[in-house]
Amino acid sequence: MxxxxxxxxxxxxxxxxxxxxxxxxxxxSLEEIFRPLADSLTPEMEPACVFGAGQEQA
Amino acid sequence: MTIGxxxxxxxxxxxxxxxxxxxxxxxxxxxxxTLKAFLTVTGDEAMAQARQADAExxxxxxxxxxxxxxxxxxxxxxxxxxATTGGSPIYRNFIPQEDACAVARLKSAGAVMLGKLNxxxxxxxxxxxxxxxxAVTNPWNAKHSPGGSxxxxxxxxxxxxxxxxxxTDTGGSIRIPASFCGTVGFKPTYGRVSRRGVMPxxxxxxxxxxxAGSVRDAALVLQAIAGRxxxxxxxxxxxxxxYVPEDEPVKGLRVGFPENFxxxxxxxxxxxxxxxAIARLESLGAEVRPVKLPDxxxxxxxxxxxxxxxxxxxxxxxxxxxxxxxxDVLALLDQGRLVPATDYIQAQRLxxxxxxxxxxxxSSVDCLIAPTTPNTAPRIGETTVKLGGHEEDVRLAxxxxxxxxxxxxxxxxxxxxxxxxxxxPIGLQIIGPAFEERLILRVGAALEAGGVGIPxxxxx
Numbered sequence: 001m002x003x004x005x006x007x008x009x010x011x012x013x014x015x016x017x018x019x020x021x022x023x024x025x026x027x028x029s030l031e032e033i034f035r036p037l038a039d040s041l042t043p044e045m046e047p048a049c050v051f052g053a054g055q056e057q058a
Numbered sequence: 059m060t061i062g063x064x065x066x067x068x069x070x071x072x073x074x075x076x077x078x079x080x081x082x083x084x085x086x087x088x089x090x091x092t093l094k095a096f097l098t099v100t101g102d103e104a105m106a107q108a109r110q111a112d113a114e115x116x117x118x119x120x121x122x123x124x125x126x127x128x129x130x131x132x133x134x135x136x137x138x139x140x141a142t143t144g145g146s147p148i149y150r151n152f153i154p155q156e157d158a159c160a161v162a163r164l165k166s167a168g169a170v171m172l173g174k175l176n177x178x179x180x181x182x183x184x185x186x187x188x189x190x191x192x193a194v195t196n197p198w199n200a201k202h203s204p205g206g207s208x209x210x211x212x213x214x215x216x217x218x219x220x221x222x223x224x225x226t227d228t229g230g231s232i233r234i235p236a237s238f239c240g241t242v243g244f245k246p247t248y249g250r251v252s253r254r255g256v257m258p259x260x261x262x263x264x265x266x267x268x269x270a271g272s273v274r275d276a277a278l279v280l281q282a283i284a285g286r287x288x289x290x291x292x293x294x295x296x297x298x299x300x301y302v303p304e305d306e307p308v309k310g311l312r313v314g315f316p317e318n319f320x321x322x323x324x325x326x327x328x329x330x331x332x333x334x335a336i337a338r339l340e341s342l343g344a345e346v347r348p349v350k351l352p353d354x355x356x357x358x359x360x361x362x363x364x365x366x367x368x369x370x371x372x373x374x375x376x377x378x379x380x381x382x383x384x385x386d387v388l389a390l391l392d393q394g395r396l397v398p399a400t401d402y403i404q405a406q407r408l409x410x411x412x413x414x415x416x417x418x419x420x421s422s423v424d425c426l427i428a429p430t431t432p433n434t435a436p437r438i439g440e441t442t443v444k445l446g447g448h449e450e451d452v453r454l455a456x457x458x459x460x461x462x463x464x465x466x467x468x469x470x471x472x473x474x475x476x477x478x479x480x481x482x483p484i485g486l487q488i489i490g491p492a493f494e495e496r497l498i499l500r501v502g503a504a505l506e507a508g509g510v511g512i513p514x515x516x517x518x
Binding site: 008019027 | 262355359360377378380389393395396397401403406407408409410411413
């Protein structure tokens with residue numbers, strides 16, 4: 001799990017510490033699903049920066 | 059009355075647009091103190107538009123099915139000369155100089171604009187309990203939430219204050235209020251309706267669409283607002299078609315019944331009502347097939363990462379003044395600032411892969427049918443809901459079955475399919491391939507014609 005208080009201190013120091021601890025569990029739950037997905041990406045997969053529904057359909 | 063019925067009455071001179079508008083304004087005056095659906099009522103402008111609509115019809119100029127029909131829009135659509143707040147004090151004094159593309163198209167189709175509808179603050183939430191402008195209430199039971207973020211749109215349509223309304227949907231914000239208020243709500247394909255002049259929440263997830271009293275009415279509004287707009291970078295070049303369903307049979311249509319995810323952790327009455335509608339569709343000749351879907355929880359997670367980052371980027375210039383935000387919205391904006399840019403990029407890469415994977419579903423079925431929300435409208439202020447024996451955060455539970463379609467950009471229609479024991483509406487969702495709005499509307503209309511639906515609210 002990530003150290004959210006340290007991340008907040010560096011990236012968004014104006015967020016009160018008690019608020020960060022309130023968010024930590026929600027962010028941890030999201031991280032738990034998201035991280036393995038992100039780690040499964042291979043280099044050739046490009047981002048959907050300009051997204052057009054239907055363009056990717058077979 | 060539906061839009062079709064009201065339009066017929068206008069053309070037979072049984073009613074005038076002025077009479078329809080006067081009657082709608084009287085209903086708003088009567089109901090809005092409780093419903094809090096309207097933030098701004100533009101009565102004088104509406105009456106002027108109605109008089110013009112009557113004069114045009116008398117002179118033989120007919121703009122089509124929306125001519126003279128009273129409608130309203132969520133208060134994040136730019137309206138020329140009329141305050142547009144986004145449900146936030148930040149924009150309390152913002153008066154746009156132009157109409158949003160969708161608003162301009164509605165006006166050009168002859169619709170009469172009654173005003174601006176209340177919403178969840180900045181469209182970032184599902185309750186529409188706006189801390190700055192008041193909590194929208196559910197026309198079926200004022201102690202319950204109308205859903206959100208287009209809660210004013212859902213409540214206004216359900217209460218019969220307007221014939222249709224525009225909403226936006228970034229993670230279910232059209233379909234959730236449609237489900238909770240018992241209206242039809244349609245999120246079209248990403249890019250089908252222009253986002254120009256719509257306050258953004260998340261550029262790559264925001265969709266514009268109608269809420270209306272029937273599937274056909276939703277199709278009539280979509281017909282008016284859909285189509286390429288060079289002023290919106292994401293506007294699709296895909297041609298529009300005739301969206302309005304005309305009693306077309308569904309015999310032989312392959313309808314997918316999700317084997318995984320969509321029927322897990324549901325309220326029992328919701329499950330019963332949706333399964334009943336599926337059985338009805340089968341009895342109408344559709345071929346209902348079980349279908350295994352990709353990992354939908356993964357899609358939701360990726361959608362949440364993108365939304366957190368984009369919304370915090372949108373609101374970054376305002377985050378220095380933390381007291382301008384309600385606590386729930388501020389919490390989400392804070393969380394978005396803690397997600398690294400690399401994760402946003404990974405999420406957009408995963409999105410591309412997921413769109414490809416999900417497209418395989420359409421090789422075996424033409425559309426999917428599922429519940430819109432696993433629950434019915436919670437009480438105002440309720441923060442958790444118990445589903446399948448598990449206590450869940452009400453926002454995450456309510457968005458669980460809708461959010462993925464924003465990530466995929468696919469069209470999805472919510473329509474009512476029953477009332478629970480407490481008299482609250484239950485919604486089902488029809489999902490289709492990109493730009494297959496016509497097919498989805500055809501299925502919805504067949505269900506409606508087959509008796510799937512609910513009575514109008516006592517308020518209407």
